[in-house]
Amino acid sequence: MSLALDGKIAVITGGASGVGLGIAQEFADQGARVVITDLRQEALDRAVAEIGPRSSGIVADVTDIASMQAAYQQIMAQYGRLDAVVANAGIGAHAPLGAITEDQFDRTFGVNAKGVLFTVQPALPLLRPGGTVVVIGSTASIRPPRGMSLYGGAKAAVRAFIRSWIQDIQGSGIRINVLSPGAVDTDSLRSALAMAQGPEVVEAAIKVMGEGNPTGRIAQPREMGRAAAFLSSDAASFVTGVELFVDGGMAQV
Ligand code: NAD
Numbered sequence: 001m002s003l004a005l006d007g008k009i010a011v012i013t014g015g016a017s018g019v020g021l022g023i024a025q026e027f028a029d030q031g032a033r034v035v036i037t038d039l040r041q042e043a044l045d046r047a048v049a050e051i052g053p054r055s056s057g058i059v060a061d062v063t064d065i066a067s068m069q070a071a072y073q074q075i076m077a078q079y080g081r082l083d084a085v086v087a088n089a090g091i092g093a094h095a096p097l098g099a100i101t102e103d104q105f106d107r108t109f110g111v112n113a114k115g116v117l118f119t120v121q122p123a124l125p126l127l128r129p130g131g132t133v134v135v136i137g138s139t140a141s142i143r144p145p146r147g148m149s150l151y152g153g154a155k156a157a158v159r160a161f162i163r164s165w166i167q168d169i170q171g172s173g174i175r176i177n178v179l180s181p182g183a184v185d186t187d188s189l190r191s192a193l194a195m196a197q198g199p200e201v202v203e204a205a206i207k208v209m210g211e212g213n214p215t216g217r218i219a220q221p222r223e224m225g226r227a228a229a230f231l232s233s234d235a236a237s238f239v240t241g242v243e244l245f246v247d248g249g250m251a252q253v
Contacts, residue, residue: 005229006031009079011071013062013119014089016043018186019136021050022221023086023228028054030229032084035075037062062089062115069122082126084232087119088136092192096147105150112154117161120176129173132232135162136224137180137243139251155180159243166241175240177231182247183209183218215248 010027014020015036024034028051036051037060038044044057056078060071075082091111095104116135123133137155144152162176169176183189185206193205210217227246230236245251 004031005084005233008032008083008232009035009075009081010084010086010232011035011037011075011082011123012086012088013037013060013115015086016040016047016057018188019181019184019221019224020086020088021047022184022223023088023225024051024055026222026225026229027084027086027232028052030233033079035071035079037068037071038089062087062119063110065118065122068118072122072126076126081128082123083128083131085120085123085127085131085133086136086228086232087116087133089115089119090136090138092140092148092151094147094196095150097149100150108150109154109157112151113157113161116158120165124169124172124174127172127174130234131174132236133162133174133176134228134231135176135178136228137178139180139182139245139247141178141180141243143251162243163241175231175236177236177240178243179224179228179231180243180245180247180251181219181224182213182245182250184224185218185220213248213250214253215250217248219246219248 010032012020012024015024016038024036027034034055037058041059048055048057058071060067093104093108120133135158137158140152141155141159159178162178165176190202193202
């Protein structure tokens with residue numbers, strides 16, 4: 001048993017930046033061929049240049065079922081098989097009760113819940129026994145911050161999804177798990193902090209977040225990559241249906 005993903009073909013949605021990019025880099029280092037999907041070609045090109053020759057990019061929107069099906073067709077045409085799916089694309093919106101709009105609801109659940117469903121469902125017939133799915137959740141599934149009920153609700157939805165899905169696919173040999181990060185040091189986290197508190201306080205805000213964590217810091221994207229690699233590897237052969245919190249202990253205390 002090893003963490004190695006040698007020769008596996010993996011798709012990572014929203015892989016052009018942040019957590020998804022960290023996962024894609026780790027998977028490539030562990031021997032996988034990674035196909036990252038995202039909304040914009042330029043962002044994909046930059047990410048593929050960063051990850052290296054074991055990667056390629058496909059423009060695909062997880063909320064658009066036809067676009068995801070086309071992405072899988074392209075992967076099958078290129079590689080002939082699929083071994084690992086990471087449903088990572090996600091968005092957050094600050095939306096306090098009393099000011100929640102229908103558009104915020106539709107976009108947050110569209111990407112984080114519907115997008116996960118239509119990333120996973122068309123992949124299942126392509127995966128073989130031993131195939132894996134990792135859905136990127138969030139500690140917001142159990143501890144949604146103030147103003148983040150839509151985001152927390154959508155992340156709670158996916159943890160419920162997979163508990164039912166593993167029963168739906170009983171006997172297939174495919175494992176499905178949720179990996180739920182706490183705060184991860186990404187450009188999106190930094191720009192959210194800059195918007196909320198001002199660009200000059202971002203470093204201080206990251207430090208304060210770290211000090212509130214039992215580990216004393218927030219995570220780096222590669223740490224999500226290593227946990228996702230574990231869940232996608234044979235080392236996790238009897239792990240399915242879990243929500244693995246990779247949060248430095250933050251939501252556990
Ligand atoms: P990010 O914005 O850096 O990355 C998300 C990527 O998804 C972007 O490249 C974006 O273009 C892409 N994307 C957005 N909508 C898409 C769509 N409809 N189709 C395809 N791609 C789309 O954000 P991140 O922080 O890296 O978040 C990645 C995942 O990690 C999300 O599911 C998020 O909820 C989760 N997460 C992040 C943190 C954190 O602190 N950064 C904490 C907990 C959970």
